[in-house]
Amino acid sequence: MSRVAIVGSGMMGSNLALDLARLGHDVTVFEKGPEYPYPHLPVFLAETKYHYDDPRWGIGHDLRRYAMTGQYARDLSDEAVMHVGGAGTRWTGLTMRMRPHDLHTRTAFGYGEDWPLEYAELEPWYCEAEARMGVSGTDDDNPWAPPRSKPYPLPPFELTWDDRRLAGKLERGGIHIHTTPQARASRDYDGRPACQNFDACDVCPIGARYSPTVHLQRAVATGHCTLHCGVSVRRIVTDASGRARGLVARANGESHDVEHDADLVVVAAASFESARLLLLSRDARHPDGLGNHAGHVGKHLVFHHIWSGHMHYREKLWPGRLGPWTGQSEQFCNPPGRGRYGGLKIEFPSSPSPEHMDVAAGASSLEESMAAFEVSRRCRRVAMHAESVPGEGKFVRLGAGEDRFGDPRLEIHYDLDDFDHRTYEYSADVFKRFAAASEAEFSQYREFVDFGTFAHFMGTCRMSAKPADGVVDPYGQVHGVPGLYVVGLSNFVGSGGALNPTLTGLALSLRSVGRMHEELRG
């Protein structure tokens, strides 16, 4: 039986663990963070009913702190999710496919780099990933949807009343809103119950919204998978031939390392930690880190930029009645000026504005609270989910300062560039169109530097056909290091357009399983 070590128990790690364990390999998963309950009922109760952020489900700052430099105003240490299941336990479940032209922006639009991969190669794995997660959706109302060979596994969540009101207004202005594919079960699916509309998808208490932990639990149940929580992998070990042969890890509360042998090592630790681990694993043969012979590890970092705004209406729209949202628009993903600026996917977060909720919650009287909250009934938020491109000012590298074990912290440097500026200007114009078409009484859009990422961090270990151009091949195999794979969003070449990246990350990972299995069988 071949031994596989997987670093990270998130979306990619958990699904690879299941597939490789089912193929009969002896899988060990190392997770830096602690256990995290699944279904997430205890978390849901603590956070939603009792407003308590339980420290048992987090990790010490000395193990997760990043050094932030550049223009990104928020602390990404707080955005990285480190516990069993990773960020896949806290997402809203939006599952969009990339468009064929998103893989070839250099050829099609003259910017970025082309992926060494065709949409047709990925398409069956999109179907597999959608089946794995139980995606509810339809393309019937989305004229911009890419080709698909199989229908969605589950019917869509229809637009809610407030989204339909908005859609009607916007349609008259030439803007089309359609349903949103999401990994939230609209009917009972694969042992998971249908959504009961707790309106708290990020901590879904019943498992209707997909969490990778459901598949990690199934992996462990095969008897071929062991999970180690609260264990930090410090470096990957290679043998004299340069092949990965295991890793060195330390339990977070211990003072000594443990060496773990493996025939195959898979790094599935999200963009920051995956790059950091490769850089920490430098040795005599790889003085700049594993896979870094051409200096690409940590370069090509890119975020999706989310600029948001508010639109206020005379009528009450009653937002916040079904999860995060049901409607979105992919109409602006591929704008006529693409190349000069990036595409946008438009989202309509349905939940009441956090700003209004904060004012209401911080009020000193019932009347004050109601007045603040009342505004939110007439308000819709708009989130412009923008693509971006890598550049000189966007990277991660080992920086100053050390973690608990004396290993260098990661420095994340992120500066916005001219492309981003032009994309912002375009998004502001689109926002104005939305406000005008929907007859908003009042609207407000955020400033250029005031953006979020929705934890879409990509590109630190990008794929390339040639070893000189990237870190991994199109299957995640690290160039020049047999037996070592890196999977997930870190493999992206650019931001992959403006669409949410998780489904693509999982499709890429599932596509790699066959290659890994072949390699293990020799």
Place this chain on the structure above:
Amino acid sequence: MSPLSRRRFLALAGLGVLGGAAAAAVVRRRRLFEWLARPSVEVSPVGALSGHASATLLATAHTLLDERITGEVYTDFFAWRAANVPGFRELYEAFTRGVDAASRRRGARDFAGAPLEVRRDVISALAPRQRWEHLTGGLLARQSVRWSQHVVHEIMRLFAHTDAWLRLGYDAYAGTPAGLAGLDAPPKASGGSA
């Protein structure tokens, strides 16, 4: 260049130290304000909340809001926190002792049994209104600021996440299984108004 005199050297060094301290204070100002305005809860054992404390906390919610609130939402909240989060049972019991004592000084038997005006008077004395009051309160009346933050503010936050939704015309609030039916129309409780 003439060498520095001892006096001049000391003066410059003193200025340097003061400048450094001022810079550090600016950097830490936010953290200092946090420390003053948001005192943390001192760790102590979890456990069941006494019936009297539970009644006092519910009376506090009635005082801050009104008698129409969904009482069990608030009593459940405080009971859960007391039973699950270290420090909160003692905080709530101490709060109860504190507002009882304040009520007795105003002629009532205890807080929960006091007239509404007395209860309002007791609660309003807890809450800082101005930023400077947060700072002075954080130093001089730390326990009151702690109660304000972890009892008064929590009640208002709980209201904003629960009863406020129902009063505005929603059929349910986030965290309750509202089901998927009826989402193609305005909430029933709103009377279909838009």
